[in-house]
Amino acid sequence: MFKKAFLTIILMASSALAQQGDKQAEQRGSDKLDIKKLEQKYWAAKDDDFSVVQNRRYVKAERFYLTAEGGIPFNDPYSTGSIFGASFGYFFNERWGVEANYNSANMKDNDAVDQFVTQYGAIPDHNIFKSSYFLSGTFVPFYAKMSFMDKSIIYFDMGLSLGVGSVNYEIAKNTGNESKNAFGVKLGIFQQIFFSEHFAVRVDLNNTWSNQDQAKYYTPGSALPGGGTAGANTLGSKTINDTSLMFGLTYWH
Structure with missing residues (x-):
């Protein structure tokens, strides 16, 4: 009886830890840097190359x-x-x-x-x-x-x-x-x-x-x-x- 109760507690704890790990993984995934968004914001695609897009305060054009x-x-x-x-x-x-x-x-x-x-x-x-x-x-x-x-x-x-x-x-x-x-x-x-x-x-x-x-x-x-x-x-x-x-x-x- 005691052995069965102990195994039940272990399984419940493992399940809780697994669920917590999944939540942390999801949170880390949402915090990852989106490279595509970064490229779209700071780089302008030209064929296969990229060029820097600078925020010019004083323009000459x-x-x-x-x-x-x-x-x-x-x-x-x-x-x-x-x-x-x-x-x-x-x-x-x-x-x-x-x-x-x-x-x-x-x-x-x-x-x-x-x-x-x-x-x-x-x-x-x-x-x-x-x-x-x-x-x-x-x-x-x-x-x-x-x-x-x-x-x-x-x-x-x-x-x-x-x-x-x-x-x-x-x-x-x-x-x-x-x-x-x-x-x-x-x-x-x-x-x-x-x-x-x-x-x-x-x-x-x-x-x-x-x-x-x-x-x-x-x-x-x-x-x-x-x-x-x-x-x-x-x-x-x-x-x-x-x-x-x-x-x-x-x-x-």
Whole structure:
């Protein structure tokens, strides 16, 4: 009798534990992460690939912008000074846009020219960058958010610009500089940091290439500072690379 009662208690306890286990399993199953829902919420399917869907606080798509910038050239072997410019552009979407840019330079001879004059008593043959205008296509592959001192979130993107236009320059001459212009190609890298819906800080690293005429500083037959007379004036043409670093403020409409 006692043995039968003991077996009955054991069976009842086992049944209760089994029922409790089934309930816990059902609860765990309901708490499982639904991968399909997660993919649908944060990823957009494109064929067999997936791309990230980001919640952009400051959008560029279908918006015009105007940028005012100032900066310096840093690879000119003969000149130093400052460059000021403006850009006007439009983004079709978050990746692609178009931009018109104009830069004007205020240049003077650098220390290398002064040293050359001191050493040789003559001014070296060189060209002086004056201004440029370009029409470029822009592509923005990078967009990111970063924390600043755990106090605020900074939104920024980085892109490339490729364009064609004209470079205006002067050939330095002792009788007066000669103004010229040449077809140019531009490749730029830019980054902008948004701090409101309508304003962003922008930094540009611009490279331009143009095929410029070259000529001697002293005209043929003129007396040279060290004695003698200058010979032939023409030096042919040469591809010139101008690089500038620009800082500016962008207004987004």
